[in-house]
Amino acid sequence: MPELPEVEVTRRSFAARIAGARVLDVRMGKPLRWPLGVEPTRLVGRTVTDVGRRGKYLLLRLDAGLLLIHLGMSGRLTFGQNLLPPGEHDHFEMRTTQGVLRLRDPRRFGAVVWAEGEDDGAVRKLLGGLGVEPLGPDFDPEAFWQALRHRRASIKQVLLAGDVVVGVGNIYASEALFVARIRPTVSACRLSRARVARLHAAIRTVLETALHWGGSTLRDFASAEGHSGYFQLEAKVYDRAGQPCRVCATPIRAVRQGQRSTFYCPVCQRY
DNA sequence: AGATGTCCCTGGAAGC
DNA sequence: TGCTTCCAGGGACATC
Numbered sequence: 001m002p003e004l005p006e007v008e009v010t011r012r013s014f015a016a017r018i019a020g021a022r023v024l025d026v027r028m029g030k031p032l033r034w035p036l037g038v039e040p041t042r043l044v045g046r047t048v049t050d051v052g053r054r055g056k057y058l059l060l061r062l063d064a065g066l067l068l069i070h071l072g073m074s075g076r077l078t079f080g081q082n083l084l085p086p087g088e089h090d091h092f093e094m095r096t097t098q099g100v101l102r103l104r105d106p107r108r109f110g111a112v113v114w115a116e117g118e119d120d121g122a123v124r125k126l127l128g129g130l131g132v133e134p135l136g137p138d139f140d141p142e143a144f145w146q147a148l149r150h151r152r153a154s155i156k157q158v159l160l161a162g163d164v165v166v167g168v169g170n171i172y173a174s175e176a177l178f179v180a181r182i183r184p185t186v187s188a189c190r191l192s193r194a195r196v197a198r199l200h201a202a203i204r205t206v207l208e209t210a211l212h213w214g215g216s217t218l219r220d221f222a223s224a225e226g227h228s229g230y231f232q233l234e235a236k237v238y239d240r241a242g243q244p245c246r247v248c249a250t251p252i253r254a255v256r257q258g259q260r261s262t263f264y265c266p267v268c269q270r271y
Numbered sequence: 272a273g274a275t276g277t278c279c280c281t282g283g284a285a286g287c
Numbered sequence: 288t289g290c291t292t293c294c295a296g297g298g299a300c301a302t303c
Contacts, residue, residue, distance in 0.1 A: 003296060033279070033299090056297075073297060074281080089281090107280050109297060126299090153274060161274095162298075169296055238296095258275070261294090 002071040004134065004167025005210035007056045010071070014079035014101070015051035021096035022047050023062070029091035030108060033072065037122060038065075038114035048096065055130045055166035060101075065116050068126060072109030078102050131164040134203050135211075139165060141197040148188040148196060155191060155199070156184035157258050168203060171238045172210070174263045176202040178237045183269045184262045185255065190271075237263040 002010075026040035043062070052059040058077070060067040071077065079101045086093055092103040092112045103110060115122040131147075132138040147164045148155070158164055159173045168176065177184050179202035182195055191199070236246055241254035245265040255262050 006296085030280095033297095070297080072280095073295070105280095106282070107295090109279065109281095151273075157274085160297090171296055259277085260296095 002056060002073070002075060003169035003172055003210075004056060005172075005207055007058060007071060007167075008053055008211060009214055010077050011051050011053050011058055014077070014099075018048050018060075018079055018096065018098060018101065019050055020047065021098035024095040024097060026095075027086070027093040029086065029089075029093075032091055032103075032105065032108050033070070033111040034113055036112055036114050043094070043114075054127050055133075055162060056169075057127060065114060066118070066123075068111070068113045068115060068122065069103065070111045071103075072105060072107060072111065074107040075103055075105035075110035078104070129163050130166050131162055132166070134165050134167050134207055139200070139204075141193070141200040144200050145191070145193050145196040148191060151188040153188060154185045154257055155182060155188045156262050158188045159203075160258070160260065165203065167207065170260050171235070172203075172206050174238045175236055176206045178264060178269060179206060181269055183271045184257065184264050186271045237265060239263065 023043045023046050026043050028036065028040060046062040046064060049061045049063055052061065056070060058069040058071075060069060069077065079099050081099050083100050083102060086102070087104070089104050089106045090102055091105055091108065091110075092101075094101040103112060113122050113126065117123075132143075144165065148158065151158050151164075153161075156173050156177060159168045159176070160170065162168075174184065176199065180195065180199040182191065182199060237252050240252045240263060242251050244250065245252055245268060248265065248267050250265055250267040252263055253266050255264075
């Protein structure tokens with residue numbers, strides 16, 4: 001589920017509804033990626049003030065302290081009144097006066113971490129090294145080029161690292177590079193200003209389009225192929241190894257970069 | 272500092 | 288059918 005658009009859609013789905021809610025109790029299931037970092041009962045009685053987002057982290061702010069929530073690979077967050085009893089994969093549950101916030105995460109790569117404030121050690125450790133928000137005002141072509149010009153790793157891996165720009169996961173990295181017509185394996189520092197400007201625009205377009213369509217991932221759409229009118233969000237390259245490029249019909253190629261799969265069109269995407 | 276490999280965990284799909 | 292192997296959208300951490 002979760003790259004930046006999915007996390008942002010999740011945030012919007014409950015931010016207004018949970019604001020002002022008082023915590024009634026907190027229940028933990030199996031351990032997530034990191035311990036909560038606070039006795040769950042200490043959250044009882046606090047009030048949720050708002051829900052923010054930084055990269056793929058949700059920031060649930062309380063009148064004192066905040067919870068950093070990450071969905072990992074398989075996490076789903078729900079907030080509602082009449083939820084079923086917790087299942088075996090529901091590992092965090094916070095009952096409030098306005099509904100129950102529940103994290104279901106079968107793979108348990110996700111996390112819920114307590115921080116006393118915005119400059120807490122946990123916040124600095126998890127959020128301190130993050131790059132700029134791709135949909136925010138600080139993401140601009142010139143600064144992007146400046147940040148890339150000293151990086152010798154492949155552009156795909158630099159995008160995934162998240163220390164230049166956040167929120168671009170494995171699927172959207174392949175898709176954005178296709179839109180920008182850039183070979184994923186090219187070294188980041190070899191990209192010209194003009195090509196970086198194209199990539200900048202492509203990242204925004206890809207993420208904004210996904211956000212506009214409700215944050216459903218390209219993979220979800222691909223598996224739902226034929227069902228709805230959402231085919232404009234079909235992956236152009238992701239998971240399409242061997243299938244014809246939608247632009248030039250050349251078979252899409254798959255390679256591995258840093259233990260992750262990358263897909264590209266060898267004709268449309270140049271070095 | 273930056274690049275690279277490893278690991279956390281479960282479930283579904285593919286291969287034999 | 289049943290077993291094994293591989294793969295999955297993330298990212299912190301150790302190591303070089």
